[in-house]
Amino acid sequence: MPDKILIYSRFPKAELVRFGERYMLLNAAGKRPTEMFPADELAGIRAIITAGGTPLGGEAMDMLPSLGAIICYGTGYEGIDLAAAAKRGIAVGHSPGANASSVADIAAMLMLAAVRRLPVADNYVRSGDWVGRVPSPMMRPQAGMRGRKVGIFGLGEIGRKIAARAAAFETEVGYFSRTRYDVPYHYFPNLEALADWCSILVIAVRAGTETVGIVNADILRRLGNGGIVVNISRGSVVDEAALVAALTDHTIAGAGLDVFAREPHAPDALTALPNVVLTPHLGGHTLESHVAMQDCVLANLEAFFAGKPLPYRVKGT
Amino acid sequence: MPDKILIYSRFPKAELVRFGERYMLLNAAGKRPTEMFPADELAGIRAIITAGGTPLGGEAMDMLPSLGAIICYGTGYEGIDLAAAAKRGIAVGHSPGANASSVADIAAMLMLAAVRRLPVADNYVRSGDWVGRVPSPMMRPQAGMRGRKVGIFGLGEIGRKIAARAAAFETEVGYFSRTRYDVPYHYFPNLEALADWCSILVIAVRAGTETVGIVNADILRRLGNGGIVVNISRGSVVDEAALVAALTDHTIAGAGLDVFAREPHAPDALTALPNVVLTPHLGGHTLESHVAMQDCVLANLEAFFAGKPLPYRVKGT
Structure with a gap:
């Protein structure tokens, strides 16, 4: 038996x-x-x-x-x-x-889609606004990827794969991780220093009790008003209320999120925002x-x- | 003056x-x-x-x-x-x-978003279907990027940048171009051979009178039912009616399009499809x-x- x-x-x-x-x-x-x-x-x-x-x-x-x-x-x-x-x-x-490759792919997708505002763009075509030439402030040219500073928080197997993908987009890549590795990326000794340096922060750290809410209002403010947050780790790492506030008042420019604080719940204040890209925790879902x-x-x-x-x-x- | x-x-x-x-x-x-x-x-x-x-x-x-x-x-x-x-x-x-880097970025974004079905996923979160656990056949796991064969049609400056980005996603890259280059990608002598080999076809060729409708029903059929078409070149290169038909009857799996046959018009039959990602010709728009x-x-x-x-x-x- x-x-x-x-x-x-x-x-x-x-x-x-x-x-x-x-x-x-x-x-x-x-x-x-x-x-x-x-x-x-x-x-x-x-x-x-x-x-x-x-x-x-x-x-x-x-x-x-x-x-x-x-x-x-x-x-x-x-x-x-x-x-x-x-x-x-x-x-x-x-x-x-x-699932490291699949998760890293989603991170890259969310990064690109947040930078280039894909949900707004896709809706602009589908809704008929494009053919109607409806003005859309969200469609104005923004900074793209080339020359961008991408900060990876957590350089485990997934973080390293994200770094390799991000570098292919002609960016500068930096990271903060408990361990410093022999890799061709800038090392930062703490999350604050990484956030001061980068404008795109990709959260790839292994979540635990010590990472709860560690990406808070202060870290978000350090990214600057062109800042983009991508999270494919766990929702718990981000102070979700602070993130919604930063996105709403344009402290940062956008976010790409595969994970949320209380899945499968995503706050209405978040899902109502145009400058976010949201996926239902499907990073490893291939x-x-x-x-x-x-x-x-x-x-x-x-x-x-x-x-x-x-x-x-x-x-x- | x-x-x-x-x-x-x-x-x-x-x-x-x-x-x-x-x-x-x-x-x-x-x-x-x-x-x-x-x-x-x-x-x-x-x-x-x-x-x-x-x-x-x-x-x-x-x-x-x-x-x-x-x-x-x-x-x-x-x-x-x-x-x-x-x-x-x-x-x-x-x-x-x-604009080569910006256009290549959009190509990579559309490729990833079509493969991972981003518009459906984003809508699944925003609509409340995720929290309501509404079954969605479109959200079932699909083949991801790793090990995929990505074919680039046209290896000019933009095509080469797309190839470099695609390779970072652990794919195999091939191309068809009038000129054969000294690059680390598989060369195919014609579009048919490239389409037989790859499952993701990225159109990066310079459009002209000789490329009108060259990506036709036959080429699409060769990609197979997991096939994805990405077009960042010009809408004229694709037989748009054949593409809509192939997407509707699942001859191919999806498409990511930044360009259309008669811009800014995108056919209703296309904008109604869930398995496409559409952007309003903003490839170079950074x-x-x-x-x-x-x-x-x-x-x-x-x-x-x-x-x-x-x-x-x-x-x-």
Whole structure:
């Protein structure tokens, strides 16, 4: 009989197909497992698949007394209480880098679309305003990419791929990261210095408790009135109210956002703005990155049930 | 007294400021010069500034008996009857390469936005469909950029800049161009072979009578059902009816278009499609490329009035 896996978060069915071919799936689909399945069934569960952003603390772990592995589908694991998992001897795995190219592509797309005001431009054509020659202040020429200073906050695998893409647009690239790397980009020792230097700030840092609201009103003001913020990391990194205020009063020029503070909610004050480009957290959402993420999940599960260490274990667990 | 210049096409006032500082401008703003100005005033006009896409034939040239220079604001000059100009001894200038980076940026933006379906995604967030978890077939994961074959039709200055940008997205790049260059991209001897090979076709060829409708139903079919067409050249290069048909019946997956057959008109059948990204011919429309184009116009005018050859003369004139 195949091993049983509890699906903890809510996933589209298409993303679970390959897991279902190998394992017997109990799909809690984001609901409390004890409400969905009888206790004796949960007692046999040794591994779960979850989304990194879904909160999962010690209390939830204790619903599954045999739990030995928490496997995150994707790169992130910020919802997992790692200390609680460690205390219970539960291994935590994820899919490092599997979606890095797709996420970096979205970052570049949002950067270009915010700089060139794509939503306004697309609507200008579709609405008939173009053929009617309706004046639109939003369509006036703006500074483009060439010669722009692009600052990357966080130079992990995704940040590095964003830097490579940004450089192809004849820009200068700088970064702030906890670690200084041997890379051909300007290094800044803190976020303030990076924001003073750049006009486009791309947030690619791994989110955690220490990054909550770190891109605040002060950082935004430092970008200047041509400033553009791109966020493909987590909504928590940005003070969303400060961002809406900065966009509304033109402290900065625009934003491209794939992530939000309380997903899938995007504040009305944000969605009403013309100078933003918004995508529903689909950075890693390509066929090839789903296949790569599933490869990591399956490799982690196979190793776990074979009594081996997880090949894609969360660092420090 | 400053020399007089006739502004032949319609330009936004902001684009004429630097010319007005040096010359006395007679702004016909796209209307027939003889309707706007008395014949004796036109008789003294030795140079005009026009947009390359505006038709300008021998009959129009003959309204200006002293005309010696036609200066196109921008790279294109396809509206100018070069033979008629040559016959009358009129020099034709343009702004080669001045907007190449900005146009290549728009090409990359349209490519990414079409591949990742940005207009649908942005609308999914803004409309509240995301928070309402409304199912959207258009939001299912699609093939992204990594490993894609990107074909560039036309490898002039803009095409080369597009190739460099596309390569940064971990793609394979190929091209068809009249000339084979020493570049690290696959060369194809004709458009059919390029279309058979690639799934993203970016049109960057200089438009002319020999390229009219050359991207036709057959070429589109060769791209396959994951195919994406990006056009930043001229609308005339694409058989627009065939493109609308291919997008409607899913012969190809999507398109990103900055140019259209009859600008500023974009067919309703096109603007109604969800799988397209449309911009109102703003490829070269950045502050830095306008400054660079104006630099070329001013350098051409200065040389002409000094009796010297145009520094940015249209090749072969």
